[in-house]
Amino acid sequence: MTQENGEICMEYKEFSNGVSIPMLGFGTYKIDNADVPAAIQGALDAGYRHFDCAHIYGNEAAIGEAFEKADVKREDLFITSKVWNADQGYDKTLKAFEQTIKDLQMDYLDLYLIHWPNEEDFDLTLDTWKAMETLYKQGKVKAIGVSNFSEDQLKKVFAMCKVKPMVNQIERHPYKVQAELGKFDEDNGIVNEGYSPIGHGHLILEDETINKIAKNHHKTAAQVVLRWHIDTGFVVFPKSSKVARVKENFDIFDFNLDEDEIKAISALDQDKHLNY
Numbered sequence: 605m606t607q608e609n610g611e612i613c614m615e616y617k618e619f620s621n622g623v624s625i626p627m628l629g630f631g632t633y634k635i636d637n638a639d640v641p642a643a644i645q646g647a648l649d650a651g652y653r654h655f656d657c658a659h660i661y662g663n664e665a666a667i668g669e670a671f672e673k674a675d676v677k678r679e680d681l682f683i684t685s686k687v688w689n690a691d692q693g694y695d696k697t698l699k700a701f702e703q704t705i706k707d708l709q710m711d712y713l714d715l716y717l718i719h720w721p722n723e724e725d726f727d728l729t730l731d732t733w734k735a736m737e738t739l740y741k742q743g744k745v746k747a748i749g750v751s752n753f754s755e756d757q758l759k760k761v762f763a764m765c766k767v768k769p770m771v772n773q774i775e776r777h778p779y780k781v782q783a784e785l786g787k788f789d790e791d792n793g794i795v796n797e798g799y800s801p802i803g804h805g806h807l808i809l810e811d812e813t814i815n816k817i818a819k820n821h822h823k824t825a826a827q828v829v830l831r832w833h834i835d836t837g838f839v840v841f842p843k844s845s846k847v848a849r850v851k852e853n854f855d856i857f858d859f860n861l862d863e864d865e866i867k868a869i870s871a872l873d874q875d876k877h878l879n880y
C-alpha cells in the first residue's frame with residue numbers, strides 16, 4: 605500500500621496485531637554520538653519516520669536528544685529498539701527497557717526486539733520473551749519481536765508464548781536472500797525485517813547485474829536493492845551518515861521492479877554474510 609502522508613510517500617506493512625510499520629526506515633548502528641543530531645535531522649528532512657535503534661549502539665541518549673529538539677510529533681514516529689544479550693532474563697529485560705525509553709526520552713516504543721537468541725541458554729531467552737509479553741500487555745510497546753532467530757528457535761518460542769513474535773529482523777541483501785527463513789516467517793504471520801540491506805557497504809553496490817538494472821531505471825544500485833527488498837516484502841532501514849545518501853536511499857517510491865528483475869537479483873544469492 606502506498607500512502608501520501610502530506611509530502612511523504614511511503615509503503616507500509618501490517619503486523620499481526622494491526623499495527624503498521626513504514627517499510628523504509630533509518631538504521632542507527634555506527635552513527636557516532638557527535639554525528640547523531642545532523643543524521644537524525646537529515647533523515648527527518650528526507651522523510652524518514654521509522655528509526656531502528658538498539659541499546660548496544662551506544663547512541664540512544666543522543667538520538668533521544670535529537671528527537672526532543674526536532675519538530676516532529678511522537679505519534680508520527682515509528683521507533684524500534686532491542687534488548688542486548690547482557691540484559692536477557694525477565695527482570696533485567698524490564699530494567700533494560702526502562703533505560704532505553706529514558707535514553708530515548710519516550711514513554712513507549714513502537715517495536716521492541718530481542719537482539720540475539722542466547723544459544724547456550726535458550727531458557728534465558730524464553731524468560732526474556734516473557735518480559736517482552738509483559739511490556740506489550742502493559743502497553744509500553746506497540747509490538748514485540750526478535751532478531752537473528754532461526755526457524756528452530758522461533759518454534760521454541762511458539763511452544764511457550766502467549767503473544768507470538770510479530771517481527772524477525774535478520775541479515776538480508778542480494779548475497780544473502782534468506783528465502784527459506786523469510787518464507788517460514790511469512791507463513792507464521794511474522795513480518796521480515798532485513799538488516800544490512802545494502803550489504804553493510806560491501807560488494808553489493810558494485811554488482812554487475814544490479815548496476816545493469818539500475819541503469820535501466822535511471823536509479824542507483826542502492827536504490828534498486830532497497831526497492832528489491834520492499835518488492836519482496838522485507839522492511840529495511842539502511843544507514844548512512846552522508847546527507848546525499850540518506851536522501852538517495854529514500855528516493856525509491858517512484859519505480860518498481862518487474863518480476864524478471866526481482867528474480868535476477870534474488871538469483872545472486874550466495875548465502876554470504878556481509879555484516880563485518
Ligand SMILES: NC(=O)C1=CN([C@@H]2O[C@H](COP(=O)(O)OP(=O)(O)OC[C@H]3O[C@@H](n4cnc5c(N)ncnc54)[C@H](OP(=O)(O)O)[C@@H]3O)[C@@H](O)[C@H]2O)C=CC1
Pocket residue numbers: 630631632633634656657719751752773774798799800801802803804805806809826827841842843844845846849850852853879
Ligand atoms: N539486528 C541486528 O543484529 C543488526 C541490525 N542492524 C540494523 O540495520 C541497519 C542497517 O545495516 P548496516 O549494517 O548499517 O548496513 P547497510 O546495509 O545499511 O550499509 C551501510 C553502509 O553503506 C553505506 N551506504 C549507505 N547508503 C549508501 C549509498 N546510497 N551508496 C553507497 N553507500 C551507502 C554507509 O556508508 P556512509 O554512512 O558513509 O554513507 C555504510 O557504510 C543498522 O544501522 C542497524 O539499525 C545492523 C546490523 C545487525
Ligand SMILES: O=C1CO[C@H](CO)[C@@H](O)[C@@H]1O
Pocket residue numbers: 633658660
Ligand atoms: O546490531 C548489531 C550491530 O552491533 C552489534 C555489536 O556491536 C551486533 O552484534 C549486532 O548484530
